Amino acid sequence: MSIKIVPDWMVNLEDEDIAFIKKFILNSGSLKKMAKEYDVTYPTVRLRLDKLIQKIEIEDRIEEDSYISLIKRYAVDEKIDFDTAKVLISEYRKNIEGADAE
The missing domain is CATH 1.20.5 (Single alpha-helices involved in coiled-coils or other helix-helix interfaces)
Known part of the structure; x- marks a missing residue:
């Protein structure tokens, strides 16, 4: 059995958050491309990213x-x-x- 080592900041992220991060990386960090892929507006993607950043910051504070x-x-x-x-x-x-x- 192999044990996956998950960084502390990722432990409590939802599966959809991890999928968002993966798509973000695959889209070279382009929020414009992300908006197109999710079929939403740029501000909607920006808000989603801001919420994800907050989750990670909370993790860092209590790490x-x-x-x-x-x-x-x-x-x-x-x-x-x-x-x-x-x-x-x-x-x-x-x-x-x-x-x-x-």
């Missing part, structure tokens, strides 16, 4: 969190499965983001 590091270590050591780790981290982040909004 050093000891709880998240512990969960990731458990997943790497196969003490818990990857899907369980992903759910635990996602729920933890929701709580952190909710606390930041208050």
Whole structure:
């Protein structure tokens, strides 16, 4: 069994976010081409990219969190499965983001 190493900033991205990133790269970072491919306006693609940037920035801010590091270590050591780790981290982040909004 091969283990995929996923960068921290990608762990909680949705599949559609990863597909967007792939298309963005394949389109040489052209938002104009992306708009055409998705059949939407340029501002719509720009907004989607801005939201994706925010998700990645949030990941970077809490990357050093000891709880998240512990969960990731458990997943790497196969003490818990990857899907369980992903759910635990996602729920933890929701709580952190909710606390930041208050």
